[in-house]
Amino acid sequence: MLKMAEPIIHHRNPEFNEVFTRVNRNLKYLFQTTQPVVTLTSSGTGGVEATFVSLFSPGDTIISVNGGKFGERWVKMPRAFGMNVVEIKTAWGKAPHADQILDALRKNPQAKAVYLVHSETSTGTATDVKTMAGLIRDNSNALICVDGITAVGAHELRFDEWNIDVCVTGSQKGLMIPPGLAFVALSRKAIEAMEKSTAPKFYFDLRKALKSYEANDTPFTPAVSLIVGVDAALEMIRNEGIENVWARHELLASALRAGIEALGLRLFSDSPSFAVTPVWVPDGIAWKSFNKILKIDNGITIAGGQDDYKDRIFRVSHLGYYDELDMLAFVGALERTLAALNYSFEAGAGLAATQNVFLSHRANAMA
């Protein structure tokens, strides 16, 4: 954060070029790719829009998996640009099945792309991108496009090895800095697709972004302070090692789930994300009082449910620079909040279960 408070470098100056060259190199490491990863000044949504308008044309068929608020957005968005969207709808909290995707590909052999949400934030549900990408590649020529906005830096992702064509992330998730930047990795096949795209575009034209990228530049004024911030964040990730970052997220998520279940609470998703854990609000507890006690008395900020699940689930984030003690602190605060609301549970049971996961992980690692 303090790095971002330093005097702003002008984006046409050599100092900025040096920073951006390093950022571009480290983004390849983050995505595990040798392909370009371009930077746009927008939220992650803008990054996904850039892929639709730059790679496809009105009338093109796009298969899009909708299992939550973000999947829903990737159905509406290509429709807004005149594309023909085949929607694969999954219940909230469920990941798509291989059969659903294979069936859609069989019925729509003309499909130009399949859009998958790696980690759906609204439902805390992860899609097995590795398996799905393999299936799609074996059965179709469609581009494999991944919304990695909350997954990159939390879930294993190997862009080149898994044959992914497009993956988008944002600055405020696994990259741990404030929102305002989107990053888009593009395979050779994705770059070739740009030549055929007739969708109208200017700001989100990835051909422009790619051309500037080759000179470690951007076509329009970038969010300079955020790029300086992401430079520091990428160095942190490089120092920790991307495999270690993925493993840390998996460990934090599983320990947290153990703690929550030990208190008798039920998890919402049957394919839980390593970035965010959604939990049913227990019967007899009002979401509003629950959230208030957690926030005011314990200083913990969580998110509620959306749409049909408003006031019915809560979501705990563990994405970015969280560590094991943060998870213990959260479970501790959760126990205190439940106690204040006269929910019946064995005091310390959540903490013990969480701690057990950490300690047995450590023991295994040392063995």
Add this chain to the structure above:
Amino acid sequence: MLKMAEPIIHHRNPEFNEVFTRVNRNLKYLFQTTQPVVTLTSSGTGGVEATFVSLFSPGDTIISVNGGKFGERWVKMPRAFGMNVVEIKTAWGKAPHADQILDALRKNPQAKAVYLVHSETSTGTATDVKTMAGLIRDNSNALICVDGITAVGAHELRFDEWNIDVCVTGSQKGLMIPPGLAFVALSRKAIEAMEKSTAPKFYFDLRKALKSYEANDTPFTPAVSLIVGVDAALEMIRNEGIENVWARHELLASALRAGIEALGLRLFSDSPSFAVTPVWVPDGIAWKSFNKILKIDNGITIAGGQDDYKDRIFRVSHLGYYDELDMLAFVGALERTLAALNYSFEAGAGLAATQNVFLSHRANAMA
């Protein structure tokens, strides 16, 4: 800057809502309007794109004044969205004449809008928006759209009083914070025009932005740290008073021009901006050595010319939190650089001329 380094507030939290409510109120003051000013996470270019795709449709006629790099962009951009662009080309360094605009309106009575660049950064040239807006309003129903990206906060602008329909600015200019946000003021007539627009859009859909704006929210994750920064910047502007901010920019610009001319250098623009002053590189002086001495030996960063004027002009910014002593420091550094390059001039003449403008201004103010 330090304000932006504080822990990030989640954009769906009440703390953020409080900040954004104040930002929205102060943006109205900045633009001198009672109309909405919506915030987008993008560079200023994205803000202008939002106005094209949200207010107009493919086939619509747009009159666009092109007197430099940015004017040129506002010709290319609507063309990319299938609009019919009537280009008014002016020589670099010249502002558009009233006749040119009236002539274009007469020949294109179907024109939906006239786009003006208030301060063209590439040429340091200001357009008399007040006069032009009056003329357009008297002779046409076209929407008056102003690229205020480097002008807002430097040049007088009265959105309501001057009958402007659209004005866009960015965070990194008069608002003094890093790039990454665009702000768009919209008249009632501009808001009505949105209902008829058929251009495809999603991220830059101003109807979405406006709907969220009414709840002091944004449709997509905003660049939170930049919004916290702009909150502080707008408070600074409010405390100084917008008229005083405009007057300060005019004074700094005219004092700087006096200093530059006293050294025998020639100004590039015949309608100089209060945000940036472009100057011809003197004969016999190489731009590269000039810029290097200014930067390395004097710590001063300036910008060069673009396109045909590359290596031929230099541009000095005085937009944002500059003060009188900054101008004296610049003229001092300019004299030292010219001396190092054996350019012949009377030592101190530039400084004296600059100082004279400041001191006589002060004397007049006290009289």
